[in-house]
Amino acid sequence: MELRKTKDEKVKEKGEKGKEEKDEKKKPGFVAKAVLAAGLMLAVVAGCEDRTTINNYNCPDSGTQDAAAEVEQDAVDEEMESDIPEEVADAVEDVEMEADVPEEVTDAVDDEIVEIVEEDINEEEVECVADLTPVTCDSSEPVAEGVMTLYEPLVAGNISFELYDTEEHGGIASAIIDVVDECDNVLTRDKAFEGSTKEMTVEGATYMVTVDTVHLSDDNPWADASVTISCDNMCEVASGVIRQGESLVFDLYRLHLEDLDVTIPGEPAASVNIENLDATVVYDMLRIPKGEHRYFDVYRIRADEITAGYTFGSKWAQFTISTRCED
Numbered sequence: 001m002e003l004r005k006t007k008d009e010k011v012k013e014k015g016e017k018g019k020e021e022k023d024e025k026k027k028p029g030f031v032a033k034a035v036l037a038a039g040l041m042l043a044v045v046a047g048c049e050d051r052t053t054i055n056n057y058n059c060p061d062s063g064t065q066d067a068a069a070e071v072e073q074d075a076v077d078e079e080m081e082s083d084i085p086e087e088v089a090d091a092v093e094d095v096e097m098e099a100d101v102p103e104e105v106t107d108a109v110d111d112e113i114v115e116i117v118e119e120d121i122n123e124e125e126v127e128c129v130a131d132l133t134p135v136t137c138d139s140s141e142p143v144a145e146g147v148m149t150l151y152e153p154l155v156a157g158n159i160s161f162e163l164y165d166t167e168e169h170g171g172i173a174s175a176i177i178d179v180v181d182e183c184d185n186v187l188t189r190d191k192a193f194e195g196s197t198k199e200m201t202v203e204g205a206t207y208m209v210t211v212d213t214v215h216l217s218d219d220n221p222w223a224d225a226s227v228t229i230s231c232d233n234m235c236e237v238a239s240g241v242i243r244q245g246e247s248l249v250f251d252l253y254r255l256h257l258e259d260l261d262v263t264i265p266g267e268p269a270a271s272v273n274i275e276n277l278d279a280t281v282v283y284d285m286l287r288i289p290k291g292e293h294r295y296f297d298v299y300r301i302r303a304d305e306i307t308a309g310y311t312f313g314s315k316w317a318q319f320t321i322s323t324r325c326e327d
Helices: 002-026 028-046 062-083 086-100 103-124
Strands: 144-149 154-156 159-169 172-180 186-193 196-202 205-215 222-230 234-243 247-250 253-261 269-276 281-289 293-296 299-308 315-324
Touching: 144 154, 144 159, 154 222, 159 186, 159 205, 159 222, 172 196, 172 205, 172 222, 186 205, 234 247, 234 253, 234 299, 247 315, 253 281, 253 299, 253 315, 269 299, 281 293, 281 299
Parallel strands: none
Antiparallel strands: 144 222, 154 159, 159 172, 172 186, 186 196, 196 205, 205 222, 234 315, 247 253, 253 269, 269 281, 293 299, 299 315
């Protein structure tokens, strides 16, 4: 009986001792030790050198990193999952993930994001459509005059006259001039001799470029010139009334009335397409307000009258299409 009692007491003492050890692990001191082990783990993951500090833990020299990793692994496997507060575990996981991603991977991701953004921006860019309507048809005085250089053009409304180069042949200097629209497209390039006037046709309007002086130079060429515009001497090609959905034929093209725009009160406009005779579209949605004209190639298209009714058949417009008369 006495031996039995001694054995039971031993079992009881062993159980109480185990409970005390378990309670000891739950005390703040143990959590601090676990956090210290986490700091050791972060130090190893970060691959620190010399003796830096992570979570108040002095990072060891590179020779002791393997041993530190083993200590950290044992501590984390046995205790951290159950006893470290959740916010500490989350912080450790975030730092681990950040440390494990190679720099070249994050750079590649950043580059890919930039490319995607640039593609989206490029897709949203609106195509430039130049307005080639002459700024005036009054040829009594120059619309632009002065010195043209390689960097300073003469500007006549939406059309620019840019000096491309100068040259000399047979003792006569000449200026090589580019005619450029507002979308930076070179419409034509021609040569004007000093003391002469060169006619350049853009969408049915005639630009007369008079070159008074040409300065020959490899580094700083220039030309003193003036520009006048003439819309006279235009001959009618076709005219007539067309309803919405109908076409007016002129030479090798036809003018197709798509719709009438009455969004601006008192200022109706016609929306037309320029098509080949086989109905393939050459230029779409050209907007021409009543009483105004637009140019297509060598043709001037004028909307003489526009009537916008409420039914499909009552929408019609009268047009006059002209081109420069042949000499």
